[in-house]
Amino acid sequence: MQRWSRRNMYAALDDVLEVLSPKAYAAAKDFARKVHEDEKRREGRPRLFTMRLDAFAARVQAVANEGSDDALIVELFQELDDRGEATGLGLSAFKALLRGAHRRGLLTLRAWQAKDGVKTPAMQVSAVDHEGMKLHLVCRTAAPLPIPWGRPALPLPPARAAATGA
Structure with a gap:
């Protein structure tokens, strides 16, 4: 399948979809939607x-x-x-x-x-x-695990107004 051209692959998929009954097509579409929603919800975390x-x-x-x-x-x-x-x-x-x-x-x-x-x-x-x-x-551990993205940056000191002589 990896050696097929895109045109041949889409033709094969079209043939499969034509053979499916409308109920099977709807079920496959619903399953694909659920898998996609699951992937978004997991945000890349492993199951x-x-x-x-x-x-x-x-x-x-x-x-x-x-x-x-x-x-x-x-x-x-x-x-x-x-x-x-x-x-x-x-x-x-x-x-x-x-x-x-x-x-x-x-x-x-x-x-x-x-x-x-x-x-x-x-x-x-x-x-x-x-x-x-x-x-x-x-039980929680005595010391919580480290934040995976690191500690927040220190706040910047307020900028002082430059003294200008006029």
């Missing part, structure tokens, strides 16, 4: 399910560090899904990856405690069972 476990844990940790508190697992999943990074990954698979990262010491999860506040339905959905414990939160 979580394509990453190695250590890279997955680092990405989850980075998103958890964006907040001021430890992150509820279900809210983290929803945030990553909104960013397009969890496309093709369900909540149960996300929890399994979290459990694996926690087991290997790549990510720290902790149980919900009474001081954390009222139990909510989101907390029940968020629970991950690991070694007889129900874990709900991804």
Whole structure:
């Protein structure tokens, strides 16, 4: 196909489109639109399910560090899904990856405690069972990860008016 001229390639694509039923054509067009929207939403970030476990844990940790508190697992999943990074990954698979990262010491999860506040339905959905414990939160690291684009530039000092003698 790479050796074909553009004219031959477009002719072959036209032949394929003519053979498709209107329903199949509409479904293919809808799928292409969804893929395009997904690519825009992800902004070039890799999908979580394509990453190695250590890279997955680092990405989850980075998103958890964006907040001021430890992150509820279900809210983290929803945030990553909104960013397009969890496309093709369900909540149960996300929890399994979290459990694996926690087991290997790549990510720290902790149980919900009474001081954390009222139990909510989101907390029940968020629970991950690991070694007889129900874990709900991804712990922030003590020092947040560095800003990927670097520190902001120092502000410029105000310009002084040049003294001119007249």
